[in-house]
Amino acid sequence: MVTVMTVLSVVVGILAVGFGGIVMSGGPMTGVTPPLVPEDSPTHGSPPWPVFQVVMKLHNLFAYLARVTIPPNLHVMNVATSYWQSEVLYSLTYNGILQYLVDENSLKSCADVASSLHLQEMVVCEYMKAGEHLGFLQSTDNGSNYGLTEAGKLSTGGMKDWILFINEETKDAWRAAGTESIRTGVSGFQSQFGLELFAWHNEHPDKEAQFDGAMTSLGPAAVGALLSGWSPPALSSTVCDIGSGVGTLVAEILQHYPEAKGMTLDQPSVSERATVYMEEKGLGHRAQVFGSSFFDPFPPEMATCDVFFMRFILHDWGDDDCIVILKQIKQAASGPKNGNKVKLAIMEQVTDTNAGAAMERAKSLMSINMIASCSFGARERTMEEYAQLFAAAGYSGAPKLIKLREIFSVLEVEI
Ligand SMILES: C[S@@+](CC[C@H](N)C(=O)[O-])C[C@H]1O[C@@H](n2cnc3c(N)ncnc32)[C@H](O)[C@@H]1O
Structure with a gap:
């Protein structure tokens, strides 16, 4: 009895401390309310700050309890074999198994799926069973027929x-x-x-x-959180996205700020797709697309930018390369701007922001992903490390951290 009471007291204590933290910390509600929130806006997917904070505290608590209650040998087993899980998801995606279930729009047995896709039935059935354990499929009649869960649907579309x-x-x-x-x-x-x-x-x-x-698929949640927590300097600002990919970020910003204008800059091969993307979104008249390297001087048109944005760019590069990019932005922003200071906003998985154990762990793994995927020196950075990069590139202001209801944060600095 004493043990149960002790455990309950600890849990209640943790919840009380967590709740106190939520009340005390509040939410960084910077930014103006977007004047136009389209029906399908990703901001609708961004939970209110109190809900987000409560859910994250609970998630961290449960994750902690799961971690300390799992026997060490099982923990080793789980981590050592965790790539098995991504292999199952990969195979279900690569072989079009999840897509087939979307296209058919009805429950299917694994035998049907195997026969329609010309795959080995026994193997398909094992993968689909594992896919159900992992939460991508759900079956009726004890595994006879399969349909997709929400995560399974996401895996065929956006992700x-x-x-x-x-x-x-x-x-x-x-x-x-x-x-x-x-x-x-x-x-x-x-x-x-x-x-x-x-x-x-x-x-x-x-x-x-x-x-x-892949980059576009990371957009919706990230943009929803961004538009809920950050805003350009004015409703009619020109927002210039450097290393824009096909321009999803600028497109979302322009949809929310109907008086704003945008520019994108990426490698020429990518910017060709950006031109098509902007036309498809009906934004060709408000967005200029440039194809060049961010290591070279920017097009002169970018002297009119009110805010430069970089999403998931600096974490791709080592310090020296980051400083070159930042200097090119400073150079482009150096023209007369009616006395207004031009800003730079970067969106990254800024580490050590007290985001809670689960998010800090994900950021730490993403940092290794950068070491693996990008040129040597690439990694996620702390706010202090970003501040040092800005200073080394000649930016005088101190960066402001804007926490978002996401794993990403924004750092904003005057150029
Ligand atoms: C991690 S992706 C981020 C894309 C986009 N910002 C987003 O959030 O979806 C990095 C982008 O940098 C672009 N990039 C790489 N080297 C570049 C260069 N030298 N000049 C301009 N863009 C470059 C890539 O083409 C890619 O679109």
Whole structure:
């Protein structure tokens, strides 16, 4: 009895401390309310701050309890075999099994799936059973017929390119990072493929397009949280996204701020797709697309930018390269701007922001993902490390941390 009471007291104590923390910390509600929130806006998916904070505290508590209550041998087993799980998801995606269930729009047996896709029935059935254990499929009648869960549907649509990218070239780069980069100081990707990721993608257009899709798939949740927590300096600002990919971020910002204008800059091969993307979104008249390198001087039109944005860019590069990019932005922003200060906002998985154990762990793994995938020196950074980069590039202001209802944060600095 004493033991149960003690455990309950500890749990209640933890909850009380957590709740107190939530009340005390509040939410960094910077930014103006977007004037236009389209029906399908990702901001609708962004939970209110109190809900987000309560859920994250509870998640951390449960994750902690799960961690300390699992027998150590099982924990080792789980971690050592965790790639089995991503292999199951990869196979279900790569072989079109999840997609088939979407297209057919009805429950199917694994035998039906195997026969329609010309695959081995026994293997398909085992993968689908494992897919159910992992929460991507759900079956009726004890495994006779399968349909998709919400996670399974996401894996066919928005997140498909991400699943493929992260389990194809990135996977080999991870192994090389842990076995070779750690000794040689050459990135995992370079060790494995002989070229850095972006150069290799230039030679493999299908993989480059898949990478664009992977980046786009990270967009909705990230943009929803961004638009809820950050705003451009004015409603009519020109927002310039550097290393924009196909331009999803600028497109979302323009949809929310109907008076705003945008510019995107990425490699020429990617910017061709950005032009198409902007036209498809009906934003061609408000967005200018540029194809050039962010290591070179920017197009003169970018002197009119009110805010430069970089999402998931600096974590791709070592310090010296980051400083070159930051200096190019400073150079582009140096023209007269009616006395207004131009800002830079970066969105990254800034580490050590007290985001809670689960998020800090995910950021730490993403940091290794950068070591594996990008040129040597790439990694996630702390706010202090970013501040040092800004200072080294000649930025005078101190960066402001804007926490979002996501694993990503924004750092904003005057240029
Ligand atoms: C991690 S992705 C981020 C894309 C986009 N910001 C997003 O959040 O979806 C990095 C981007 O940097 C671009 N990039 C790489 N090297 C570049 C260069 N030298 N100049 C311009 N863009 C470059 C890539 O093409 C890619 O679109």
